[in-house]
Amino acid sequence: MKLPDGPKTPPWLQLLQWVADPLGYMETSFQRYGDFFTARWANLYPEAVFISNPQAIQEIFTADPKLFDSGRGNQVGKVVVGEHSMLLLDGSTHQRRRRLLTPPFHGERMQAYSGLICTLAKQVSSHWTIGKPFSVRESMQEISLRVILQAVFGLNEGPRYEELRQLLAEMMDMTVSPLRASMLFFKFLQKDLGAWSPWGSFRRRQQQIDRLLYAEIHDRRRQNDRKRTDILSLMISARDEQGEGMTDEELHDELITLLLAGHETTASSLCWALYWIHYQPQVQDKLLQELSSLSENPNPTDIVRLPYLTAVCQETLRIYPPLFLTWPRILKAPLKLGDYHFDTDTVLLPSIYLTHQREDLYPQPKQFKPERFLERQYSPFEFFAFGGGNRRCVGAALAMFEMKLVVATIVSNYQLALADSRPVKPQRRGFFLAPAAGFKMVNMGRRVRQKHPSQPVGSSMLN
Numbered sequence: 001m002k003l004p005d006g007p008k009t010p011p012w013l014q015l016l017q018w019v020a021d022p023l024g025y026m027e028t029s030f031q032r033y034g035d036f037f038t039a040r041w042a043n044l045y046p047e048a049v050f051i052s053n054p055q056a057i058q059e060i061f062t063a064d065p066k067l068f069d070s071g072r073g074n075q076v077g078k079v080v081v082g083e084h085s086m087l088l089l090d091g092s093t094h095q096r097r098r099r100l101l102t103p104p105f106h107g108e109r110m111q112a113y114s115g116l117i118c119t120l121a122k123q124v125s126s127h128w129t130i131g132k133p134f135s136v137r138e139s140m141q142e143i144s145l146r147v148i149l150q151a152v153f154g155l156n157e158g159p160r161y162e163e164l165r166q167l168l169a170e171m172m173d174m175t176v177s178p179l180r181a182s183m184l185f186f187k188f189l190q191k192d193l194g195a196w197s198p199w200g201s202f203r204r205r206q207q208q209i210d211r212l213l214y215a216e217i218h219d220r221r222r223q224n225d226r227k228r229t230d231i232l233s234l235m236i237s238a239r240d241e242q243g244e245g246m247t248d249e250e251l252h253d254e255l256i257t258l259l260l261a262g263h264e265t266t267a268s269s270l271c272w273a274l275y276w277i278h279y280q281p282q283v284q285d286k287l288l289q290e291l292s293s294l295s296e297n298p299n300p301t302d303i304v305r306l307p308y309l310t311a312v313c314q315e316t317l318r319i320y321p322p323l324f325l326t327w328p329r330i331l332k333a334p335l336k337l338g339d340y341h342f343d344t345d346t347v348l349l350p351s352i353y354l355t356h357q358r359e360d361l362y363p364q365p366k367q368f369k370p371e372r373f374l375e376r377q378y379s380p381f382e383f384f385a386f387g388g389g390n391r392r393c394v395g396a397a398l399a400m401f402e403m404k405l406v407v408a409t410i411v412s413n414y415q416l417a418l419a420d421s422r423p424v425k426p427q428r429r430g431f432f433l434a435p436a437a438g439f440k441m442v443n444m445g446r447r448v449r450q451k452h453p454s455q456p457v458g459s460s461m462l463n
Contacts, residue, residue, distance in 0.1 A: 001341055001342065001343045001346075003038040003047060003049060003340075003342075003346070004033065004036035004037050004038050004049060004340060005033050005037060005038065006029060006033060006037040006038035006039055006040065006050075007025075007028075007029055007032075007037075007039065007040070011040040011041060011042040011046070012042045014039060014040055014041055014042075015041040015042050015044055015185065015186075018039070018041060018185075019178055019181060019182055019185050019186075019428065020178045020428070021178070021428075022324060022353075022428055022433070023324070023353065023426060023433070025039075026050065026324070026351060026353060026354050027354075027357070029050065030050075030052060030354050035051065035052050035053035035056070035338070036049060036050070036051055036053065036056075036337075036338065036340060037049070037050050038050075039349075043187070044076060044185060045073075045328070045347050047346070047347065048328065048347040048348075048349050049340075049342070049346060049347065049348050049349060050349050050351050050354070051337070051348060051349065051350050051351060052350075052351045052354035052355045052358065053337075053338060054355060054358075054361070054379070054381045054382050055338070055381075056337040056338050056350075057350045057355065057381045057384070057388070058379070058381040059337060060329060060337070060348060060350060060388075060389065061350075061380065061381060061384075061388035061389035062389070063335070063389075065095075065389065065390040066091070066332070067331065067332055067333055067335065068329040068330060068331060068332060068348075069090045069091075069329075069330040069332060070087075070090060070094075070327045070328060070329055070330065070391055071087065071088040071089045071090040071094060072088075072090065072330060073327065073328030073329070073330045073347055074087045074088050074327055074328065075088065076184065076185065077431065079184065079190065080184070080256070080260060080431075081253055081256050081257045081260060082249070082252065082253035082256060083253070084247075084249050084250045084252075084253040084254075085253040085254060085256070085257045086098060086101065086254060086257065086394075087257055087327065094390075095390075096240050097246075097250070097254075098390070098394065099240065100235070100238040100239075100240060100245075100246060101235065101238075101254065101394050102394055103234065103238065104231045104234035104235060104238070105231070105394050105395050105396075105397055105398055106397070109229075110397060110398060110401045111300065111301070112229050113147070113151045113398070113401070113402075114300035114401070114405060115300075116147070116150060116151055117147055117151070117401075117402050117405045117406065118300070118405055118406075118409050120143055120146045120147055120150070121143050121405070121406045121409040121410060122409060122413070123146075124139055124142050124143050124146070125139065125409075125410055125413070125414060128414070128443035129443065130443050130444070130445055131442065131443070131444070132442065132443070133419040133440040133441065133442050134440060134441060134442075134443065135438075135439070135440055136271050136274060136275070136435075136439050136440060136441050137267065137271055137434070137435065137437070137439060140266075140267045140268075140270040140271050140274075140406075141169065141172070141263070141267040142169075143267075143270070143406055144262070144263045144266040144267040144270065144402070145165060145168060145169060145263050145267075146165070147266075147402055148258065148259055148262055148263045149161060149164060149165060149168075150230070151230060151231065151398075152230065152231040152232060152255070152258055152259075152262065153216065153230065153231075153232050153255065154220070154228060154230025154231070154232045154233055155216065160212055160215070160216065163208075163212060164209065164212050164213075167205055167208050167209050167212070168209065168259060168263070170205055171202065171205045171206065171209065172263070172264060172430070174198070174201065174202050174205070175429060175430035176429055176437060177427065177428070177429070177437065178427060178428045180198070181428050181429065181430050181431075183198055183199055183202070184430060184431065209256075210252065213252050213255055213256075214248060214252060216232075217232075217236070217248050217251050217252065218248070220232060220233060220236055221236060231258075232251070232255065235251060235254065236251065258395060260430075260431075261323075261393060261395065262395050262398070262399065264322070264429070264430065264432050264434075265322035265323060265399065265432055266399050266402055266403060267434075268322045268429065268432060268433065268434040268435065269313075269316055269317060269322055269399075269403055270403060270406055270407065271434070271435045271439060272316045272319075272320055272435060273312060273313060273316045273403065273407050274407070274410065274411075274416065274441065275418070275424050275435060275439065276312070276315070276316060276319075276368045277312065277407070277411060278416055278417060278418050278441065279368070279418060279423075279424075280368060283312065283368070283370060284411070286308055286370075287308055287309060287312060287411060288411065288412075290306050290307075290308045290309060291306070291309070291408060291411065291412050294306075300405060303404060303405060303408050304400075304401055304404045304405065306404075306408075307374060308370060308374070309404055309407065309408060310373070310404065311370035311371065311372075311373040311374050312370045312407070313400060313403050313404055313407065314370070314373045314383070314385075315368055315369065315370040315372065315373060316368075316403075317385035318356045318362065318383060318385065319356065319365070319366075319368055320353075320426045320433055321352045321353055321356060321385045321433065322385075322432045322433050322434070323352060323385075323387070323431075323432060323433070324351065324352055324353035324432075324433050325349050325350070325351055325352060325353070326349070326350040326351075326352060326384070326387045326388060326391065327387060327391045328347050328348065328349050329347070329348040329349075329350075329391075330345060330346070330347050330348075331343070331344050331345060331346045331348065332344060350384075350388070352384060352385060352387075353433075355381075355382065355384070356383065356385075361378070361382050386399070412447065413446060413447055414443055414444075414445075414446060414447055415443075415444040415445050415446070415447050416441045416442065416443060416444065417441060417442050417444055418440075418441055418442075419440040419441055419442050420440065424436060424439050
């Protein structure tokens with residue numbers, strides 16, 4: 001079997017390029033080699049095939065899941081999410097865990113969290129001082145972290161809540177740049193040389209978080225309150241066909257996974273949404289026009305169904321998806337894709353970012369144009385910000401629900417402006433893609449609801 005052509009630089013240098021500038025690495029390789037190219041990243045993936053062809057991606061997503069292993073391709077994340085995370089599972093074990101985790105994230109459950117999400121967005125934004133720049137990342141991270149802690153973990157105000165909130169924020173900030181994120185990809189950097197060393201500091205925060213999470217899991221089991229609706233409580237009560245639930249270790253690792261996948265990615269997506277809405281005034285005008293058409297105290301269901309708001313969120317996830325690759329698929333049997341015949345143990349990496357940047361799907365892909373999602377229905381193999389197949393994110397519904405409500409709450413109630421007219425660039429933040437550090441906005445004042453909703457003005461809904 002001959003793998004697709006790919007970069008010729010030494011594997012260690014390719015891995016360094018991938019960590020430092022993942023978008024540049026992908027775009028340069030795509031321009032040179034096309035829809036299929038082979039990356040070589042030293043010990044991380046000796047050989048892995050990037051794929052951005054929608055037809056090939058459809059064949060991967062719709063194939064029998066038994067054809068692939070993904071868990072063993074995610075071992076790089078083990079140091080963060082733990083060995084019991086669903087991300088590291090394969091086969092029947094993965095299917096069982098997914099069945100246990102899916103019900104708490106059903107669409108109808110989202111309604112229970114709508115008031116909480118709007119309240120938390122208002123609480124955080126109420127601290128913005130008029131005329132003073134604020135860090136968009138810090139604010140969006142605070143909102144998404146509070147949603148995770150209260151809606152997912154079921155924690156309210158108290159010592160454990162505050163300690164966890166501080167520790168989790170600190171741990172996430174330890175991979176804020178490509179340089180800091182390097183310790184997740186290079187084994188030789190994962191050395192505990194004491195509390196002041198990067199890896200030592202990271203591990204100590206992990207241990208403190210572990211202690212708090214296990215204490216919460218034990219308390220929750222002891223209380224056995226069937227009336228609780230937070231996701232942790234639902235996870236504790238979930239049972240498989242044999243009546244077995246998840247162990248404390250499994251619950252812990254899934255909570256960390258939800259935190260990583262839900263908190264970091266949602267915070268980044270919210271940052272990008274606010275950036276694009278205020279970077280392109282016509283987008284803001286159209287969104288305000290749509291929001292002002294709602295009643296003064298709209299039902300959250302009406303908000304999340306707004307077509308232009310939905311398109312804005314979809315375009316945000318298209319242009320800079322927080323997760324720029326799907327989880328890797330490792331073949332357990334030969335597979336033909338396009339003109340290539342891949343052998344067993346080939347690592348396949350469907351590229352979310354490269355597919356979302358295809359000119360034939362998204363003309364002028366570097367431009368932020370929400371209208372494209374109103375003019376065309378994209379297939380799950382052309383737009384797949386949450387992955388696809390049996391590895392699609394179980395929290396996708398909650399993530400989109402939260403994103404729409406937070407954006408609507410902030411844009412409806414505040415007149416914001418970018419603190420700097422220079423374009424914000426994307427960069428690696430841990431395993432994900434985020435706006436470069438330092439992105440700030442200015443609160444210009446509260447937005448007042450107008451009597452004539454036909455004008456492009458704001459709405460004070462959700463007040």
